[in-house]
Amino acid sequence: MRIDARNLLDRLGKNDFAYKEFEDRFSELELWPILEALLRDPRLQAIDQAEATVAAMPEPAPTEVVETYSGESLSSLFSRYGRGPAADAPGDRRGGSQQQDVRAMLRHLSDLGSQGKI
């Protein structure tokens, strides 16, 4: 670490330093097409299956995990964002990708960020 940065941290009484997370308004920004493409890829379903497997496993010893987490599986995430058929038919939520409300998901991520949950 540069000495001037070290001195600044000492004056601030901090050991490290990070930018505050910006309150991105995803809905106001252009979408990243790669995120939209990934959300429409049915192979991501494997995460949902894994979540079910994890849920069926015995609870491990309590531990503090570093990251925050909203406590929802991807499937519940999508069912909550979904509009119309996508919300009514979870099994079809990525197969019927045209109904996928990607913008709503990103808006939700923005809300979580502004609430300090992610």
Added chain:
Amino acid sequence: MPVIVTHGLKGGAGTTFTAAHIAMALSEAGADVTVLTVAKRDTMPLHFGLQPAMTLPSLFAPAEDAVLVAGIDLRSLTTAPEDNDFVPALRDLGFLETGQDKVMVIDIPSAEFAFARRVIPHASASVCVINAAPDTLALMPQVLAEASPENIAATSFVINALDETRRLSRHSSAFIRELVGARLLGRIRLDESVPEAIAMLQQLSKYAPSSAALADAKAIGTALVPALETPGRPWVARGSSPASSSSRAA
């Protein structure tokens, strides 16, 4: 004597750095730790402040040949990915059992994904190190399609070298968090002191004790301590309440 596996989706994710610091955190927690690298091009010694010319001794080399750094036994076995008897050999050496008396952290290069698949079912924890970057995200569907449901379920994730000042990094990180959910162990912030410590041939903890990446990596390693009590059944992160987060940006 549990085994913890670190691996990644693509090269350059920082798997070796993460493995080294998980080992250090477990050692500080009281575990007797062996680090095993199976990479033919190995950078593990650099994360322990060793010389670049250092070649680590074989897993099967006698104790007098051991390279010990801060009590951590550094070993190499480049033939392991092709050796079908590797897991039985681990068992014969006394690993794959419970407790902290002997722990092995195996760092597996991204190209050796088939080897990782073989070892993960026997590990107490599988840690996949990823970057919040679009090329990494693009690989996720393929990797998930190739992996067994059991191995996916057994894997926890770490976001490494996260630059929270960059919009795309923040968006990609948020995407990963939503995707992997409770199994996100945490994130390690991008920190120039990491390569600087390597260049200085020092351990990061010596070169930059206040390093943000050091604090993040240590927290992740500490979070893995419960995994030492789950031999033969992979421990996975299960998240926590928002109030208990300790790594939010200042």
